[in-house]
Amino acid sequence: MLLTVQELAQLLHIKAATLYAWAAQGKIPSLKLHGLLRFRQDEIDQWLESCRMTSRPTIPVPQKPRQRPVSNVDALIEQAKRAIYTERGETSIASPFRKEQ
Incomplete structure (x- = not known):
């Protein structure tokens, strides 16, 4: 049996x-x-059968190590400062409030 494009x-x-x-x-x-x-x-039936997807083995996604939740605000601020500021007190990230030099 022949099928049309619309069918x-x-x-x-x-x-x-x-x-x-x-x-x-x-x-x-x-x-x-x-x-x-x-x-x-x-x-078309054969073509559809050849396109059938078999179940693929799942690949485990590596999880990032969780950080401990910080319970007080002072510790959270200290953690944020360590993440942004260098040892000399400078930031390596450009500030949106400063003009570029």
């Missing part, structure tokens, strides 16, 4: 333009009959 687009829930593009790129099996694009049902 196959409805079956696959995609736009007809996508089917035209896939056929031109050779991504989907198709026929040109008197300038009209057609699709064989059995070839």
Whole structure:
């Protein structure tokens, strides 16, 4: 059985333009009959089966080590200062309030 572009687009829930593009790129099996694009049902079924995704093994995502929650404000401010200021009291990050030199 031959399917038209519109019929196959409805079956696959995609736009007809996508089917035209896939056929031109050779991504989907198709026929040109008197300038009209057609699709064989059995070839489409095989093509869909070949596109089926099997379950992939999950790759563990490395987790960042957690920092201890800081309970008081003074310790939080001290931690932020250590993260931003160098040993000499300078910042390596440009300030949005200062003009660039």
